[in-house]
Amino acid sequence: MNDDPREREGEQPPELPADGNLLGGSRFGLDRRGFLAVGGSGALFCTLAVTGGDPKEARRLARAADAAAARVKQPQGIARDAVDRLSFATPQPQPGGQAREYWLQARSVVWDYAPTGRDEWMGARVPGPRKRRFRAYVYQQYSAGFAAPIGHPAIPGPTLHAEVGDTLVVHFRNGDDHFNQAVTMHPHGVRYTPDYDGSYFGDFTRVGGFIAPGEEFTYTWEAVPGAVGVWPYHDHGPNHTLNTARGLFGAVVIRERGARAPDVEKIVYLHSFGPEVTGFDQVVQCINGRSYAGNTPTVRAKVGQDVALHVIGGDANFHTFHIHGHRWTDAAGVDVDTREVGPFETLTARFLEDNPGRWMYHCHVFPHQDAGMAGWYLVDP
Numbered sequence: 593m594n595d596d597p598r599e600r601e602g603e604q605p606p607e608l609p610a611d612g613n614l615l616g617g618s619r620f621g622l623d624r625r626g627f628l629a630v631g632g633s634g635a636l637f638c639t640l641a642v643t644g645g646d647p648k649e650a651r652r653l654a655r656a657a658d659a660a661a662a663r664v665k666q667p668q669g670i671a672r673d674a675v676d677r678l679s680f681a682t683p684q685p686q687p688g689g690q691a692r693e694y695w696l697q698a699r700s701v702v703w704d705y706a707p708t709g710r711d712e713w714m715g716a717r718v719p720g721p722r723k724r725r726f727r728a729y730v731y732q733q734y735s736a737g738f739a740a741p742i743g744h745p746a747i748p749g750p751t752l753h754a755e756v757g758d759t760l761v762v763h764f765r766n767g768d769d770h771f772n773q774a775v776t777m778h779p780h781g782v783r784y785t786p787d788y789d790g791s792y793f794g795d796f797t798r799v800g801g802f803i804a805p806g807e808e809f810t811y812t813w814e815a816v817p818g819a820v821g822v823w824p825y826h827d828h829g830p831n832h833t834l835n836t837a838r839g840l841f842g843a844v845v846i847r848e849r850g851a852r853a854p855d856v857e858k859i860v861y862l863h864s865f866g867p868e869v870t871g872f873d874q875v876v877q878c879i880n881g882r883s884y885a886g887n888t889p890t891v892r893a894k895v896g897q898d899v900a901l902h903v904i905g906g907d908a909n910f911h912t913f914h915i916h917g918h919r920w921t922d923a924a925g926v927d928v929d930t931r932e933v934g935p936f937e938t939l940t941a942r943f944l945e946d947n948p949g950r951w952m953y954h955c956h957v958f959p960h961q962d963a964g965m966a967g968w969y970l971v972d973p
């Protein structure tokens with residue numbers, strides 16, 4: 593089978609399966625130009641994010657990727673191979689488990705990366721770009737049936753919790769009317785069938801991999817025993833590199849059945865907003881969508897508490913997470929106080945709090961730290 597898209601033109605559409613599992617719509621719903629444009633711009637984004645680049649060129653590529661993504665039509669789900677004809681039952685909770693339901697809506701919001709305008713660490717005005725607002729993309733939690741938003745839009749999106757034996761049932765709506773492109777939810781760590789992968793695969797896309805503006809889809813993911821841990825979820829639609837960088841990410845926490853949660857538990861996303869996202873010339877280095885101490889999360893704990901900081905790498909860079917005055921023990925039994933975390937990896941720093949005072953936590957890659965990837969950790973006696 594030749595998988596080179598340049599040589600597929602004129603090929604006859606394969607027979608469709610009768611099980612109704614695949615998407616409806618026209619065989620060439622995604623036109624050839626759109627397909628190539630999306631693939632091409634995605635690849636260029638990776639290169640740009642890794643190497644750093646000319647901000648003007650970054651913005652140009654982002655505009656091209658957005659335009660291409662807006663042209664992508666609902667793919668059909670081509671059954672070229674036997675694996676494409678497989679159909680899957682929706683998983684159910686194990687005996688004693690439950691379905692944990694969430695309602696999440698993707699929407700774009702005007703976002704301020706440093707609302708106080710101050711860097712409390714240095715006691716100075718935020719030294720980044722003068723303009724601080726741009727359009728970000730968030731997953732926002734709603735009450736049952738999308739009745740009402742819960743809390744303010746935030747980056748990362750809501751943390752989804754389950755125990756082994758449960759299913760996570762996530763009702764997802766693409767509620768954005770600005771970017772005009774399909775987005776999805778793609779989880780790490782949990783178990784899912786191809787329908788609930790939440791990934792755009794061009795012609796081979798299944799139902800959960802393309803949620804167009806105004807559409808809804810329910811993902812069902814399984815908290816199997818091997819899923820215990822903290823994992824990212826993020827957009828994996830046709831323009832996922834750019835839309836994930838805009839803020840479409842969050843975390844899943846899976847515990848053993850009946851396991852006690854730590855007294856203090858915080859998701860700490862280390863990520864950045866580049867010129868392709870903000871329109872600025874500089875890269876903004878962030879923790880949870882904000883930059884510089886006083887804007888980034890201030891974490892609070894008390895002596896004697898069981899503290900867990902789940903640090904996730906949320907961009908194309910490697911970060912080194914460091915907490916002043918503390919160390920933690922890794923799975924190999926090694927004591928650490930600084931540890932690297934790569935793109936969409938999770939590092940958990942869990943320790944019994946024994947050292948009161950004002951501390952900092954930050955990425956120890958200096959250019960990241962100095963551009964805002966730092967925050968307060970306050971420990972009461």
Ligand SMILES: [Cu+2]
Binds near residue numbers: 862909912956957960
């Ligand atoms: Cu870093």
